Amino acid sequence: MATEAQPLNDAQREVLARLGAKRSERPSFEPGLRDHLRVELEKRLAGTVRMMGEELDESIWLSKHKLEKVHGCEVRFLAEEDLEFSWSVPVARGIVAHKAIEIEITTEREWAPLDLVDESIARLIDEGRSVGEWLASAGDAQLDAVRAEANNALVSYEECFPRLDRKWRPATEVPMRAEFFDGRFVLTGKPDLTIGHADGTVAGKVIVDFKTGRKNPAHVEDLRFYALLDALRVGVPPRRLVSYYLDSASMTVEDVSEELLHSTVLRVAAAAQKIVELMVGEREPRLVASPTCRWCPILGDCATGQASLRGDDDADYSWEP
Numbered sequence: 001m002a003t004e005a006q007p008l009n010d011a012q013r014e015v016l017a018r019l020g021a022k023r024s025e026r027p028s029f030e031p032g033l034r035d036h037l038r039v040e041l042e043k044r045l046a047g048t049v050r051m052m053g054e055e056l057d058e059s060i061w062l063s064k065h066k067l068e069k070v071h072g073c074e075v076r077f078l079a080e081e082d083l084e085f086s087w088s089v090p091v092a093r094g095i096v097a098h099k100a101i102e103i104e105i106t107t108e109r110e111w112a113p114l115d116l117v118d119e120s121i122a123r124l125i126d127e128g129r130s131v132g133e134w135l136a137s138a139g140d141a142q143l144d145a146v147r148a149e150a151n152n153a154l155v156s157y158e159e160c161f162p163r164l165d166r167k168w169r170p171a172t173e174v175p176m177r178a179e180f181f182d183g184r185f186v187l188t189g190k191p192d193l194t195i196g197h198a199d200g201t202v203a204g205k206v207i208v209d210f211k212t213g214r215k216n217p218a219h220v221e222d223l224r225f226y227a228l229l230d231a232l233r234v235g236v237p238p239r240r241l242v243s244y245y246l247d248s249a250s251m252t253v254e255d256v257s258e259e260l261l262h263s264t265v266l267r268v269a270a271a272a273q274k275i276v277e278l279m280v281g282e283r284e285p286r287l288v289a290s291p292t293c294r295w296c297p298i299l300g301d302c303a304t305g306q307a308s309l310r311g312d313d314d315a316d317y318s319w320e321p
């Protein structure tokens with residue numbers, strides 16, 4: 001990961017120490033795990049597929065965001081499902097920053113961070129993706145805001161992470177996907193960064209998601225979902241899951257076990273069931289207030305959310321999914 005001559009600061013040394021492991025310290029997983037997980041998930045999704053019947057013939061897409069949302073406030077989940085997606089500076093800056101990190105990892109050239117951000121914006125525009133179309137038509141003030149915020153994230157990344165050696169197989173935003181029941185359920189994810197790989201049945205990959213702001217239990221669940229997706233793909237899950245907080249140069253780290261994968265199967269199946277029940281009208285959506293009510297698009301019409309933000313003791317306040 002680090003070139004021999006590269007001097008490391010304390011944050012970079014901590015990354016090396018906590019992400020690395022000798023081969024003798026890495027866990028092995030039984031062959032056949034992929035099939036076991038698939039069979040278990042199919043078993044737990046079977047009732048939900050029956051509920052879908054002929055009436056609901058669309059695919060149900062399950063991402064980490066969707067899982068978090070449906071296990072939170074179901075009223076908000078439904079409200080946001082009805083909203084048309086639109087690009088904004090906060091959404092675009094994350095994509096630009098991730099692109100910049102991708103180039104930083106793969107390039108031989110030395111780039112100044114802002115040049116790297118500009119290169120990312122140019123490549124996204126060239127790729128013709130929808131974010132590229134938005135960037136191409138954004139005003140100067142919006143582009144400046146995207147550039148500034150993506151640059152902040154990139155500079156933080158460069159300060160906190162040592163340079164990644166190619167032989168460690170770093171990869172950014174690798175698409176992961178698993179389909180069930182002929183595509184009626186599609187599980188998808190794209191972890192920010194993966195390092196390493198499985199060697200036979202010995203796990204070796206570390207999955208890293210970069211975060212800004214405060215730690216949140218949902219971040220741990222996001223990574224567990226990625227671990228399940230990877231196990232469903234290759235049969236050996238990642239070895240370690242890391243949420244890396246760029247603002248504080250701190251991380252939460254979790255090792256992957258079979259128990260963790262099985263509990264994630266339950267969480268995914270429960271999310272799928274809730275989504276389908278809500279879609280076919282078999283479930284009364286539940287209000288769950290939390291500090292995130294302040295960003296809810298229907299806060300203005302929600303007395304429960306308003307009460308919880310006022311700190312009303314009688315408010316229906318819960319973090320429970």
Ligand code: SF4
Nearest residue numbers: 073076293296302305
């Ligand atoms: S304001 Fe809070 S409780 Fe009300 S719908 Fe939104 S997230 Fe749910």
